[in-house]
Amino acid sequence: xxxxxxxxxGLPRDATDQQIKKSFRQLARELHPDVNAHDPDAEExxxxxxxxxxxxxxxxxxxxxxxxxxxxLRSGGYAPNFDAFGSIGDLFNAFFGGGGAFGxxxxxxxxxxxxxVAEIDLVEAANGVKVDVAFDAIELCERCHGNGxxxxxxxxxxxxxxxxxxxxxxxxxxxxxxxxTMTCDVCHGDGRVPREACHECxxxxxxxxxxxxxxxxxxxxxxxxxxxxxxxxxxxxAGAPEGDLYVLVSVRDDGRFVREGDHLIxxxxxxxPLAALGGALEVDTLExxxxxxxxxxxxxxxxxxxxxEGMPSLSRGRRGNLRVIVNVVIPRxxxxxxxxxxxxxxxxxxxxxxxTDESMFAKLRRALGSQAA
Numbered sequence: 291x292x293x294x295x296x297x298x299x300g301l302p303r304d305a306t307d308q309q310i311k312k313s314f315r316q317l318a319r320e321l322h323p324d325v326n327a328h329d330p331d332a333e334e335x336x337x338x339x340x341x342x343x344x345x346x347x348x349x350x351x352x353x354x355x356x357x358x359x360x361x362x363l364r365s366g367g368y369a370p371n372f373d374a375f376g377s378i379g380d381l382f383n384a385f386f387g388g389g390g391a392f393g394x395x396x397x398x399x400x401x402x403x404x405x406x407v408a409e410i411d412l413v414e415a416a417n418g419v420k421v422d423v424a425f426d427a428i429e430l431c432e433r434c435h436g437n438g439x440x441x442x443x444x445x446x447x448x449x450x451x452x453x454x455x456x457x458x459x460x461x462x463x464x465x466x467x468x469x470x471t472m473t474c475d476v477c478h479g480d481g482r483v484p485r486e487a488c489h490e491c492x493x494x495x496x497x498x499x500x501x502x503x504x505x506x507x508x509x510x511x512x513x514x515x516x517x518x519x520x521x522x523x524x525x526x527x528a529g530a531p532e533g534d535l536y537v538l539v540s541v542r543d544d545g546r547f548v549r550e551g552d553h554l555i556x557x558x559x560x561x562x563p564l565a566a567l568g569g570a571l572e573v574d575t576l577e578x579x580x581x582x583x584x585x586x587x588x589x590x591x592x593x594x595x596x597x598x599e600g601m602p603s604l605s606r607g608r609r610g611n612l613r614v615i616v617n618v619v620i621p622r623x624x625x626x627x628x629x630x631x632x633x634x635x636x637x638x639x640x641x642x643x644x645x646t647d648e649s650m651f652a653k654l655r656r657a658l659g660s661q662a663a
Contacts, residue, residue, distance in 0.1 A: 402524045404427055429497060429498075431488055547612075594613075
């Protein structure tokens with residue numbers, strides 16, 4: 291059962307003609323394919339709105355509906371018919387003219403975007419780097435400068451559309467004539483055609499060429515982030531703007547570090563005796579080797595933080611930290627002398643040596659956290 295046209299357009303039953311027109315145009319803009327391509331039901335929603343508008347914008351139809359509803363309209367011979375239009379874009383052209391609800395010049399299609407991948411390593415991501423990228427892009431033909439004509443030959447008015455760049459077809463519907471406007475299939479909206487097509491681009495005015503660019507990758511960029519270069523994509527039609535170039539940054543894994551936002555995490559293997567005694571150890575950072583002080587009695591999974599040794603932030607301009615997780619390594623395959631030394635040590639240990647202020651739950655959390663890392 292069709293919905294109430296007043297409900298479809300969000301209007302009271304005493305709405306004026308101006309309110310009906312304004313509401314329909316506003317709803318139509320929301321359903322326009324250029325801004326609503328994500329909604330697969332947009333075409334059906336527009337047809338419903340168009341039917342509501344056709345009913346309420348005609349005084350006789352509106353009066354019939356107010357008295358008898360949709361049954362009264364059907365018995366009077368009214369029925370919506372949008373099957374003659376191939377797409378929602380054609381429907382917009384029929385209601386609002388060749389420019390649609392948003393206006394615009396036919397044939398002026400903006401250039402499409404181009405995507406390319408740039409692969410860098412973690413150190414380059416931390417410091418910033420310039421990378422060379424190569425991609426195929428559609429450009430204006432240098433021979434004809436984009437007009438499609440062989441140099442020295444004239445460009446003439448398109449005979450098919452008479453220079454308008456558009457063709458119109460009139461369709462009769464139960465609620466009157468509707469005009470369908472489409473781009474001319476000969477001149478593609480330009481209104482002119484070359485007498486002799488350019489030998490290089492065959493009259494299209496465009497050619498595909500390899501383009502090479504040096505792209506500056508900012509410090510702190512993360513894997514999967516994109517860099518947009520405006521106007522570096524494919525050329526547009528009839529003077530329309532060029533598309534954009536999107537550089538997708540792929541950061542190679544670094545076996546030394548795991549990235550977590552602006553912070554880096556690394557693991558430091560420490561022999562059990564050294565963890566008990568404490569001392570100075572070397573650890574890798576992005577800038578080279580750093581020395582960390584290991585407190586005596588360091589436990590497995592404890593974290594030593596080196597501030598400012600992480601990744602720079604794209605937004606805040608400051609660096610994250612490097613978190614060093616201590617991995618206490620228990621010696622294996624002991625020699626006889628090593629075993630004797632450990633047995634002597636074990637015989638001297640007392641409860642005071644093994645005493646800790648941690649609760650059982652704290653110990654479990656630390657142990658589980660160490661395993662997860």
